[in-house]
Amino acid sequence: MYHAASDPAFWSRLQFGFTITYHYLFPQLTMGLAWFLVWWKWRALRTGDETYNQATRFWAKIFGLNFAVGVVTGIPMEFQFGTNWAGFSRYAGGVIGQTLAMEGMFAFFLESAFIGALIWGEKRLGPRYHFLAAVAVATGSWLSGYFILVTNAFMQHPVGYLQSPDGSLGIDSLTAFLLNPWAMVQFAHNQLAALVTGSFVVTAVGAFYALREVHPVQSRLYLRTGTLVALISSILVAFPSGDQQAKLVGNHQPVTLAAMEGKFVGGPMAGVSVIGQPNVKERRLDNPIEVPGALSFLAYGTFQSYVHGLEEYPEDTWPDNIELLYYSFHLMITLGTLFILLMTYASFENWRGRLLTNRGLLWVLMLAFPFPYIANTLGWMTAELGRQPWLIYGLMHTRDGVSKVVSAGDMVFTLIGFTGLYFVLGLLFLYLVGREIAHGPEEALITDLPQEPHP
């Protein structure tokens, strides 16, 4: 069981958890928005319709702010592998270092070379190259996500490695490591979830302008494209990608699945609880309302399938925060279901031509945008809390990965520093993005302005 004071990894876990959760609020929008920019830039190239260029210009500004905060909060993540998780780096650096290095070499170089050109270089690059800059940034951001997910998938389901004579891990097969089946499913699930965030944000801004009756052409574009992408991505994120993810957990981490569902006793016809509070001390779910057989069916394909219970495993192999894991998973599922319902209704209204006049729906769409952020965070909490007590599943315990030479005093100091700095950063970001949204997309044609000759 978990006791903060006796765990040398506590402060490092808290700091990594806090900084990664905060950081990932930004890349999920970057990855979600990137293909909107590519699509609009492409439409502008093909149709010559200035509306699409205005949309690209407006969203590129929000993208740029979001990207900047994503970059500066991302650098600490890589450093912490060494500063706080030296044991982990020493043991598995030969494996996870490969993907972290690839992320820098293949993804970050691509993104960072073209981001300035995408945001500021429209005139300097001309329409074709500006479109290519959008493609480059979108590709770079998704590649970066891919390498990080391969790294995480190795921690969830290690493949392609070998054990060196000195006990540390090295790569045996680069292809097995990079094409880890766990990584493939996780990548699909995670990127679709990022698209859900991106499309909800685009929709919300469209709804905001529609309700205020400003920027009519732009708001219609955002609402139509936003709700369509949101509908498709919220369905795909649940089925098949989320479903496949749950099956992988069921097959490779059965104790995690039991903890996610608060199943203490195993058996066939295992149900999914709609409501219920895990009571770990008494080893039961309080106040349960269950759909019988649903878990057996979802995890293993038939209602009669046997689902393992936590009691079948020794307590020291249980995830160390079952309560939080259970709620993370269940709230994610609940939110995901609500997203599908909301966007089905919105798409129906759009099809009937009533989307722009249904003010009640517009209000809901405008206020819905924080929830995909919450669902993404809960999904990652499910993945990471569910992996405990392992740092690399079956190979290394979290408590063994921590830096032994760093004092708790130093860790608390840096955690306080991050809290303060990130609080200010958050205020700054909200202020600047709020300012851009209040200002809105430029209606005047930028081509009417005097052109500067290239040097």
Add this chain to the structure above:
Amino acid sequence: MIEAWYIVVSFMLIMYVVLDGRNFGAGMLHWLVAKTPDERRQVVAAIGPLWSWHEVWLLSFGGTLLAVFPRLLASAFAGYYLALFLILWCFILRGMALEVGGHINDRLWQGFWDFVFVVSSFLLALLFGAAGGNVARGAPLDANGEFSMAFFTDFQVRGHVGLLDWYTVSVAVFAIVTLGAHGATYLTLKTEGPVHDRSESYAKRLWLLAIPLWMVVSVETWFVRSDLTAGELTNPAVWLGMLVILFSAYVLGTGLKNRREMRAFVGSNLLIAGLLATGAATIFPVMLHSTLAPENSLTAYNVASAPRSLYLAALWWPVALLFTAGYFIFISRRYTGKVSVNRDNQGFY
């Protein structure tokens, strides 16, 4: 293979210092060379849209170091814990200053971010300089190859020293002056008008100041690491490095004197690269020297990954390098030429 990877990671770190060093220099001189708000935006524009590409060299260096020399990264990052977080926080501040400083056309807003830019650039140059000093001097590595160091202790030169002592601080001062001179040389090339003229005069004065400081640091190093200087004389790579340093100093000096700005800038890049490469050649194969017992030192051979990991990384790394060289050339060609105060400033330009 291990030697090749030592060269690769040294190359990446040198690329980083040379590329981002000029941004630190421009940042430190920001208030001195640019007086009006327009001139200050001109300096930021001169840094250009590739500053984050420069920073990625450090990130890629970190990732590659983890992949090929994991035990070094683990020991050094955990041992220098607080210093690394200060560097991180400075990066956050500098990144925000560059990205959002020009976002609002307002005196207070831009003045505030100019201040953040100057302070964070200055601290970054200082911290990287001190880091260089610490790597040269070594760390109290124990038999497990681990250590932990306080920021400062009693400011003695020997014994239980901290990260900042007289030796590392003087290396940091040398780094501040050299990177300041490097930044001024870059701004001379990249700007016109009053900023150009002030940068030119700073470049000359700072490079002249760097020479005596370099001598001081060399003499100090001789005292701090007398074991190193003995090996230096028999190492051909070190002699080659010395030749590069002398040659680039000549190119830089004549470039500055004859106002051949590109020539001076090339010399400045080469000089810094030559200094660092000579340092890397001098300490090889030791990557982090133990001040407690020489046998505890971390060498390239005892911190490297399994041979198969090194081999597999060697397959993809050169491909990635070619790609990024391509992006760099593509973007740089679109941002050639000088930055003026009057140009329609679309953000960076």
